Amino acid sequence: MTSVRAVRAVPVLIAAVTLLVTGGLAGCSERQVDSDSGAESTSAATRPSTTAPPQSQATTPGADPAEVEQAVERAVLGEQDLAGEGVRAVDPPSVASGCLAAVPVGLIGRQRTLLRWEYPTGSTLDQLVTGYVDRPAADVLNGRVRCPGAELTLPSRPDVQAHRGWCVDNTCTLLLASGQVLSGIQVSAGEQVRAREAVLRMAPIAAAKLPAND
Incomplete structure (x- = not known):
């Protein structure tokens, strides 16, 4: 009897290990995506603007x-x-x-x-x-x-x-x-x-x- 219960417990243990491993990988993947997105956002926020300043209008010369x-x-x-x-x-x-x-x-x-x-x-x-x-x-x-x-x-x-x-x-x-x-x-x-x-x-x-x- 003891041998039969041990054999039946093996599949349950394997399934639990599989879930833990899968969940851990998924969590790492999500954290990696979040980290990448944050880096991109930070880079975009700190990137200097390349818009040229408005050109001042030329003044019309006055009379002599x-x-x-x-x-x-x-x-x-x-x-x-x-x-x-x-x-x-x-x-x-x-x-x-x-x-x-x-x-x-x-x-x-x-x-x-x-x-x-x-x-x-x-x-x-x-x-x-x-x-x-x-x-x-x-x-x-x-x-x-x-x-x-x-x-x-x-x-x-x-x-x-x-x-x-x-x-x-x-x-x-x-x-x-x-x-x-x-x-x-x-x-x-x-x-x-x-x-x-x-x-x-x-x-x-x-x-x-x-x-x-x-």
């Missing part, structure tokens, strides 16, 4: 500062230009006032030209001229200049690229832009109607001093 400065000087009104107004030159203010103060500074060095003339009645006529190296003056006038008061209704001026005007109280201002140059005429008088008439009279004279609107 010396040429812009010369254009600013040519736009300044002279004695002959103002002969019909009966004015005389007086010391200009240290800073621009009214709508002229809203004009952004252009050239560095000779930043702007500010002049003043006086009528026999005591009314004043100011001119401010400045130039922009990096952009057209019309872009500055249309995009950056805002003045208080009522905006003037101006006739079409094909000789300039942009023009705008405002009146507040007894002061009226006309701004003209062409090329790189912006010119402003401002008249302060006893009555707004007289100031408005004066800047409108000066419009074609000041426009003729600006760079040609090609």
